[in-house]
Amino acid sequence: MKYEKWILRIRLLIFIGVVLCLGPAANGDAQKQISEQGLRSGNSFFYTAKKLGVPILTASIKIDNGSLEQGKPITHIQADVKSLSYFGFLFRMNNHFTSTVESETCSPIRFRKEIDQDGLLIEKKSYFQTLMFDYSNKKIVLEKPEKKEKQEFPLLPDTYDPLSMFARCYLKEDIDLKREIQMSIHDGIKLRQMVFHSKKERITSKIFGEVETICLESTTSFSSFGEKEGIIRIWYTADGKKTPILMELDLPVGNVKFELEEIRED
Secondary structure, X not given: OHHHXXXXXXXXXXXXXXXXXXXXXXOOOOOOOHHHHOOOOOEEEEEEEEEOOEEXXXXXXXXXXXXXXXXXXXXXXXEEEEEOHHHHHHOEEEEXXXXXXXXXXXXXXXXXXXXXXXXXXXXXXXXXXEEEEEOOOOEEEEEEOOOOEEEEEXXXXXXXXXXHHHHHHHHOOOOOOOOOEEEEEEOOOOEEEEEEEEEEEEEEEOXXXXXXXXXXXXXXXXXXXXXEEEEEEEEEEOOOOOOEEEEEEEEOOEEEEEEEEEEEEO
């Protein structure tokens, strides 16, 4: 039973590294100029995930400076989740995620998942998937090239992938106290409806020391645990920069924390 629970925890960290490390979005005016976004894009965030105080994984999120695609300004957000080398043959994880969004609104265009993992304590997986957001036909198309399969889902208003949600929150929106933040997110598995509640807290950060933050908290279900519910908490600095310095998951099998270790400006 002990090893079975451990396997479940490790498998879930794929989902954690994307959906739960990456912040939610608030409703509001997203029609800002790309020049304003450029002041905050080009940043990379680096995290260490710990279980019971023991480092398990590293995760990173990078927002590029923007480019043009078919004459339209776009931004790429990349996330990597990797196992630490000392786990060796027990488990190996090297997963990558990329979201392409419209620069002005952070509306998702496509979301790519590259999963590569195996080991004694983790289910072996190796696949590539792409979510395409088709606004003209109001549908999401999930492409599985290896199996030559496609699935379609209805595209509801204000639906995002995990990384485009992070981009909109970090680049566009204000995080206010005493305000419910509703969002819909599709991660290639299912559409999830979430409601975040905010509160002000003072916490200790590894790179900032003691700092004033706004904590967003939401209950959600986890597919890796038979849709059992858990809690997501995300702490952002309250200095206007909205730096995501800590993420915490209360899971059906325990607690996992992602702590910000470093920020780089590209």
